Amino acid sequence: MLKYQKIARELEKYIEDNAMVRGDKLPILDDLMKEFEVSKSTITKALEILEVKGTIYQVRGSGIFVRGHNRKGYINLLSNQGFRQSLKDFEVSSELLEMAVTMPTKEAATNLSIDMDEEVYYVKRLRRIQGQRLCVEESYFKKSIVTYLNEQIVSESIFDYITEALNVNIGFSDIFFHVGKLNKKEAGYLGLKQDDPALYKESIYHLVNGEAFDFSRIVYSYQQSQFYIQANNYLP
Amino acid sequence: MLKYQKIARELEKYIEDNAMVRGDKLPILDDLMKEFEVSKSTITKALEILEVKGTIYQVRGSGIFVRGHNRKGYINLLSNQGFRQSLKDFEVSSELLEMAVTMPTKEAATNLSIDMDEEVYYVKRLRRIQGQRLCVEESYFKKSIVTYLNEQIVSESIFDYITEALNVNIGFSDIFFHVGKLNKKEAGYLGLKQDDPALYKESIYHLVNGEAFDFSRIVYSYQQSQFYIQANNYLP
Numbered sequence: 001m002l003k004y005q006k007i008a009r010e011l012e013k014y015i016e017d018n019a020m021v022r023g024d025k026l027p028i029l030d031d032l033m034k035e036f037e038v039s040k041s042t043i044t045k046a047l048e049i050l051e052v053k054g055t056i057y058q059v060r061g062s063g064i065f066v067r068g069h070n071r072k073g074y075i076n077l078l079s080n081q082g083f084r085q086s087l088k089d090f091e092v093s094s095e096l097l098e099m100a101v102t103m104p105t106k107e108a109a110t111n112l113s114i115d116m117d118e119e120v121y122y123v124k125r126l127r128r129i130q131g132q133r134l135c136v137e138e139s140y141f142k143k144s145i146v147t148y149l150n151e152q153i154v155s156e157s158i159f160d161y162i163t164e165a166l167n168v169n170i171g172f173s174d175i176f177f178h179v180g181k182l183n184k185k186e187a188g189y190l191g192l193k194q195d196d197p198a199l200y201k202e203s204i205y206h207l208v209n210g211e212a213f214d215f216s217r218i219v220y221s222y223q224q225s226q227f228y229i230q231a232n233n234y235l236p
Numbered sequence: 237m238l239k240y241q242k243i244a245r246e247l248e249k250y251i252e253d254n255a256m257v258r259g260d261k262l263p264i265l266d267d268l269m270k271e272f273e274v275s276k277s278t279i280t281k282a283l284e285i286l287e288v289k290g291t292i293y294q295v296r297g298s299g300i301f302v303r304g305h306n307r308k309g310y311i312n313l314l315s316n317q318g319f320r321q322s323l324k325d326f327e328v329s330s331e332l333l334e335m336a337v338t339m340p341t342k343e344a345a346t347n348l349s350i351d352m353d354e355e356v357y358y359v360k361r362l363r364r365i366q367g368q369r370l371c372v373e374e375s376y377f378k379k380s381i382v383t384y385l386n387e388q389i390v391s392e393s394i395f396d397y398i399t400e401a402l403n404v405n406i407g408f409s410d411i412f413f414h415v416g417k418l419n420k421k422e423a424g425y426l427g428l429k430q431d432d433p434a435l436y437k438e439s440i441y442h443l444v445n446g447e448a449f450d451f452s453r454i455v456y457s458y459q460q461s462q463f464y465i466q467a468n469n470y471l472p
Binding site: 023048052054057059060062065067071074077171172173174175176177178179180181196197198199206208209210220222225226227228229230231232 | 259284288290293295296298301303307310313407408409410411412413414415416417432433434435442444445446456458461462463464465466467468
């Protein structure tokens with residue numbers, strides 16, 4: 001994990017520990033530098049991350065304020081760390097349905113910009129929230145980047161593992177989604193009826209250097225899924 | 237519009253005019269400063285906006301690259317400018333169903349953090365894409381901020397009008413959504429059947445100082461709606 005990412009996490013903890021809510025003002029830059037014992041560029045970069053993430057907003061000439069999120073039980077759709085962070089008040093579990101080192105499907109190869117004969121880790125999981133079925137997720141990880149996975153890792157947080165153990169620096173992600181009707185197989189996994197509504201979400205995760213390394217496809221049950229996004233910096 | 241926002245727009249035009257695609261490298265900072273005749277802080281802030289927006293990505297020690305979006309016909313869910321920008325290759329139209337200066341509903345008042353007796357502009361529109369019904373949108377604008385609207389403005393881009401004519405600086409937005417089944421009235425507007433799938437999206441738009449000024453609620457037809465988001469700065 002890079003230093004400014006570590007400080008961003010500590011700033012989040014600071015906001016939480018001090019029970020700060022929307023509109024609360026953070027200490028000025030100089031005081032934050034002293035508090036966290038870092039340079040101005042590190043604290044600035046950490047604050048940028050939190051601004052992008054929607055944790056804070058900065059008002060020129062006025063200060064840095066807590067933005068926070070404000071609807072309980074909503075999932076942060078942009079949170080690459082999956083469910084753990086945005087649903088920490090809920091019991092979330094993963095059931096491994098399938099895991100294999102294999103060749104990518106055509107769709108996965110296209111989205112990862114790799115050849116059809118490049119090895120990937122394929123992981124299929126059923127996620128539950130408070131015991132209820134939330135979604136079915138299929139992921140394809142480039143094996144050249146995500147060199148090793150096992151049952152225990154994929155039942156916990158794959159992203160925690162690859163950032164911490166494999167020291168992979170994750171950059172940006174492209175997310176695509178649409179609403180549709182469940183087919184019979186999907187409905188079976190989610191305990192719903194065929195043709196019930198569902199959210200289909202595809203994500204492509206990239207390293208900081210722009211290389212795609214993870215393509216995932218998730219089908220969410222309409223009964224358990226509420227999402228939020230905190231968007232920034234309106235561009236006219 | 238602020239200067240760095242103007243430069244961000246010009247940079248987007250530069251990328252488009254030069255037909256740049258994902259992975260293409262932009263000129264270095266010094267050359268961009270000369271090209272656009274602005275200070276380093278202005279160009280840096282403009283690049284930050286484009287990074288947040290997913291137009292570019294920056295690789296430390298390597299340069300600034302075009303990120304671009306890559307699926308045709310998808311709507312940028314985070315684009316506050318509505319549909320005009322992300323669907324510019326499509327024919328999008330708005331049919332005004334209702335417009336009034338009125339008191340907010342309880343839901344709108346809560347989301348805008350205003351009293352029940354503070355006046356709002358209420359605007360209800362049906363949006364079409366290529367002649368097909370895309371969504372029904374209801375918006376509540378604080379009249380103290382959006383002081384004037386008329387039929388022509390709301391049939392074009394309300395956001396263009398309030399940033400350009402009213403000189404309002406739009407900051408961040410909170411977006412909430414879930415998947416559900418259409419009720420009879422919604423189905424009627426969208427030309428679908430009751431219980432068909434739909435995406436329900438609520439947005440709260442804020443000024444740069446953090447004040448909420450627009451609450452909108454959109455029901456999307458599942459047949460026309462495909463969305464994309466370009467997320468940034470993964471935080472482990």
